Amino acid sequence: MTAASLDIHAIREQFPILSRTVHGGKPLVYLDTAATSQKPRVVIDAIDGYYAMHNSNVHRGAHTISAEATTMWERTRQTVQQFLNATREDEVIFTRGTTESINLVASSWGDQNVAAGDEILITGMEHHANIVPWQMLCQRKGATLKHIPVLPDGSLDMEAVPGLLTDRVKMFSMTHVSNTLGTVNDVHALCAMARERGITTMVDGAQSVLHLKIDVQEIGCDFFAFSAHKLYGPTGIGCLWGRYEILDAMPPYQGGGAMIKHVTYAGTEYEQVPIRFEAGTPHIAGAAGLEAAINWFGLLDLEALDEHERALVERATAGLQQIDGMRIIGTTPHKVGIVSFVISGLHGTDIGMLLDEQGIAIRTGHHCTMPLLESFGVGSTCRASFGVYTTMDEIDEFLVAVNKAVRMLR
Amino acid sequence: MTAASLDIHAIREQFPILSRTVHGGKPLVYLDTAATSQKPRVVIDAIDGYYAMHNSNVHRGAHTISAEATTMWERTRQTVQQFLNATREDEVIFTRGTTESINLVASSWGDQNVAAGDEILITGMEHHANIVPWQMLCQRKGATLKHIPVLPDGSLDMEAVPGLLTDRVKMFSMTHVSNTLGTVNDVHALCAMARERGITTMVDGAQSVLHLKIDVQEIGCDFFAFSAHKLYGPTGIGCLWGRYEILDAMPPYQGGGAMIKHVTYAGTEYEQVPIRFEAGTPHIAGAAGLEAAINWFGLLDLEALDEHERALVERATAGLQQIDGMRIIGTTPHKVGIVSFVISGLHGTDIGMLLDEQGIAIRTGHHCTMPLLESFGVGSTCRASFGVYTTMDEIDEFLVAVNKAVRMLR
Amino acid sequence: MNAQHAIDLLASELGQFEDWEDRYAHIIALGRTLPPFPEEFRKEQFLVSGCQSQVWLHPTFDGTTIHFDADSEALVVKGLVAILMRIYNHRTPQEILAVPKDFITTLGLDTHLSQNRANGLASMIKQIGLYAIAFSMRGAASSV
Amino acid sequence: MNAQHAIDLLASELGQFEDWEDRYAHIIALGRTLPPFPEEFRKEQFLVSGCQSQVWLHPTFDGTTIHFDADSEALVVKGLVAILMRIYNHRTPQEILAVPKDFITTLGLDTHLSQNRANGLASMIKQIGLYAIAFSMRGAASSV
Ligand SMILES: Cc1ncc(COP(=O)(O)O)c(C=O)c1O
């Protein structure tokens, strides 16, 4: 029973924002966790505590608070290593988030390893963050971007994969979970197919880290990216994990302080991995918050959470389907707490605005997945997405609100 | 009189970290502001308040808290615009900090505008952040990096400038204030010389924003970069300002969400400036902190601060010069609150450790300016750097502590 | 009726509703009063940029006042467009540029008119202003 | 004397000082007891990487124990190097790898031995461990 192992009421109390109201007293029902998750007190306090008591630049100083900040920074690296079950802590690189992690690989690894005539493979359900950097790489190099088609239920066309994994494919980059559909991809199987053919793989974990247990060794990928802000952590920090040998062979991405061993006007010798990829003063307070977020998240019973999310999705889906002209986009059973829908004849913006007026925050639009939506023949969807704090009651309120909006618009 | 217009005691009370102690009860004397400044309560609270009450992703949602976050984000852009006295708010791009701002220009502008045989000019007192990105660009393009020599007093050899501003120079990037010497460069005059010759200019403002009134129109540069964390603001956020026409002609830097107008597999249409350069979820909480920092800093009397800093530098310099074998690196009168020194026969690391033991945090090392230090024939210096919270008493404690360290080491 | 008068009228019109449903029903109804958008203007260049829901805006200048045609596919947005039209349509460029922006708060439209690209009404107001500047410089009657 | 015994001795030695000055004077004095570093080893490859103050470390393996030569130009760092030598020098690779890291706290050296590239003692401990692993795999007497 989820109620026993996941005390949602107690969890909610840890999130200050969940007690606020909007539009003159309507309690906030936050169903936009896929865009960014809310933050528990312990994460906010970790950031506050860092600034109030330990703030200092890292790596560069011998004084006490600099040593404290550096210790925290490197301890967070270990925390991430354990969170991803990576073998080495120096395989963890701090970035601004998933987007920067993918750009780093597309630029640093891509410029070195991709040439004219090569192919990059992605899936048909990628976020723009996992499309545009590869497109930019392909343009620079004269390479081609291909994608695995998506089936009508929102799952990948697995039968098309072997044919697409040609000799020319140098990189196969795939989302773990679709931010629009909620679909969970079998990244283990996909990476295995690529590995057999000697193809480098990257997994976009932006939407999976907050729902699934992550194990990069088990997945068998070469790169894995995520953002702290989707994992109940702070904005402005995320991670790139990569296999040591691959990272070690990569040239730096940005140049500046910390990432160098020795600088002369004649030339520069770069630092080892991961410092080589962390130019400049990093988001130190972000690491304090990320550490707190991972530790906090680690206390949750992920199985109970999964069960709870499934129940939320089922209830929401069943309720929505009562509405005339309702179309759920993404109906594969293997999905996380995300429900996308369109209602024929009605515009998503209208629904979003009328829900907001009732205190309910959902997202409407293309969710940075234009090509995916095009394959479903729609330009936008309404998306309700759930987190550890989402309750059954909120789903019911959401359904009442959608029905009211539909009545007003028809 | 500084005491009247700058109540340092009242200012100090706003900085929680200044009440802490190190090494068993020794009050922290923080003389490492050039590495990163401490944060006033109002900045910490702005970040806390954002996460606790308004956290949401920006730009993408129609719901209330998303609108609140977006409004704050764009309001911070206006705040930065006013802070820099820029003419347009869309000339302000949010980055991770100075390092990323310079990398963005070196990559996006540089790849487009620099070709084999061209030259990039910098000064001989640059931070690695303003050397390495240009070096990487020169390597990609077959261009050459040149620099203006530094005179023995730590000022630029202005007479060498005209000869170095050849027809081949495409970009002249200069630090406003040296982080190692404290020297303030006449960026207005330098930019004017470059502009006459049609050369694009960039000013690294990392060390100037916390000491001088900034006016990019008056300076006459084309790009200006700074980091929030040196301006009493949060880590992980900074800005690039650029002239609209120049930014408008630049290709994107990173690819991903937000920076696109339309994405298809065939190709992508990019957004206008500045969104084009802000791919992915940005450091939203950082903007809340930066806004608070600029507003807080704006209340200070900069003239009184300048006077106070001069007095601190004078006292520190005079006191240090009493020590046998003392050499101050950077002795031009036109400098901010930074004092670098070496003591003959003694190693900086030893001095740093013995000062730390006495509660005094200075920085020892190359300060990410290896080529500059080489021109002074040293590998590292001890650097004491001051902020709005630094008191005369702290300077005296610092001097006592240096003397004690020297006695112990000789 | 000048712009301020139009705003005052809108304020009392929208202020009469006790609950949000009636208010929105009225906004949606206002959208239905918008004259049909001429199909020949439904071109890429008249799409207000930066809106998630498509908003169309076409200006015609008779040498004195600007006439706008405007439309949106979303009903609430269309109602908000109608509100903007009551404030800005058929006015001289000078009148348009003189409209104080605090009507957004007066009418309780902050959420919708914030710096938010989702419904893009802020972009629409900006675009109206840009047209006003352009026409005030050209002077003579023209369209685009 | 095994490593633990060396640590215990160091703990009481360093623990006897009431104030930090005497403690540091003692650490500096310990540095002066380090045997001179053979100049032929003062090569780039024996510089411990990631230290701001230069720290030199050269190992020689006699088939049973590792003999280290070590040095630093900074006096306090040299004293800390001397402390590490008392713990790690002339031991078998197995003994070296078995030294519990909590001696750092026991000896009150946290600030200096944190993950901090400024004085690089953490890097030195890491490098000592890497040599121990390398020699334990090779077995026979060797140097590098
Ligand atoms: C002059 C100068 N430029 C650039 C930088 C780099 O700034 P950041 O590390 O915040 O990117 C610094 C600070 O370290 C600096 O002092």
Ligand SMILES: Cc1ncc(COP(=O)(O)O)c(C=O)c1O
């Ligand atoms: C699947 C997926 N990939 C990538 C991203 C980009 O993450 P971020 O914006 O944090 O860089 C997101 C989130 O927007 C996402 O959902």
